[in-house]
Amino acid sequence: MTDLDALVRLCPPPNQAMQINWDGIESTLGMPLPDDYKALADRYGPGGFCHYLTPYHPHGPTEYVNLTGPMPARIRSYLRTDYDRGTYPVPYDPDHLFACGVTGNGEYLFWITDPVTDSSRWRIAVNEARGPRWFTYDGTMTSFLVSVFIGETRVPQFPDSLLELPPTFTPSHPVLVKFRPYVAPVVIDTGAVRAWARENGYDVPARGRVPADILKAWEDAQNR
Template sequence: MTDINALTRLCAPPGTPISIRWEPVEAALAMALPTDYKLLADTYGPGRFNDYLAVFHPHGVTEYVNLTGPMPARIRGQLREQARRGLIPVPHDPDTLFAIGSTDNGEYLFWVTDPADDPDHWRVAVNEARGPGWYTFDGNLTAFLTTVLSGQTRVPLFPRGLTDRTPGFTPSQPVLVKPQPFQDQPPIDTAALRAWARANGYDVPLRGRVPAHIRAAWEEAHKA
């Protein structure tokens, strides 16, 4: 059984597979892509697994989740700076790390693109959102998703309740309003936000996206 078959048996795709023209995508990135990722992107399209894990996609609906958008380069630049200044240990050469996904809590998923000319043997790495922790998975992205969503692999950086429900995939919806610039939306400590919301009488989910009105109230309450 291939990795994509194992994943689709565990987590049903949203519908008819889409057809992506991979030649211009790879040309734009100036690198070949793993075979498993192409099957994953064709099968599921853009979206999120368990309302927590978003995989970057050539048809990503915003720059934050678009494979050929600016996020991979921005994140790599941040890692280079962290490594140069010794702020946070980076266990892999930042030049080998290519951001391929993100989580609701602010972690990033990376391909470890070594060897550069053999993408089907790239591993997956995850960094801690607000700390020095890293986790490396010795396998491809599709196998990583399958073992994480099935509970076979426990990523210490992810919430314990991630696999409490049946694995699911939610397709992305088109974005009709242009998002604010990246630098105007600094990351928020979602744990602190949820604690504040509960203390102030808001009904906030334990995981998944924090509703926009709660985040707006948090930002209003914490204006300088």
């Protein structure tokens, strides 16, 4: 019996299986996806387990749960900042963390995409929404779900009440939404702006905020 068979037995899907264009999805993401995840997403469709744990899905109805939406890149950017600054002890290089789910408390599920070309070897990591703890599961997303739902795996970040009732799956309702790609904020080198301003006859302070009119003039000059 496969992990998906075990999950279906624990938590029957409410809908017919989907037929997702995985070649197109993987082309969009630029990487192969685990076979277990593709079978899981096909069988269950978009939605959440136990009103708590929502795997990202290629047809997720909002940008916050869509696998090809902006959230994976946005979360990776946040992790990169934490990793570089030492804010939280991120245990893996953020370049090898791809967000693939979210919980009702704001934790994220990640694939540890190492090696990126062999998704059969990817593992699962879970962060803490407002704290430093991480949990790593040495297996696939589907086996992780099964192990959690039968009580074999205890994730410290998950509430004890998660297993008080039998596991359920609630499909997402379609939502009309226009996805916007994540755009990283532009960082302006104020030193370069000050040097340009002085060379062009502007009176610019040596410290503090660069006046808005000088910034505008500098931006106009860069776009010529």
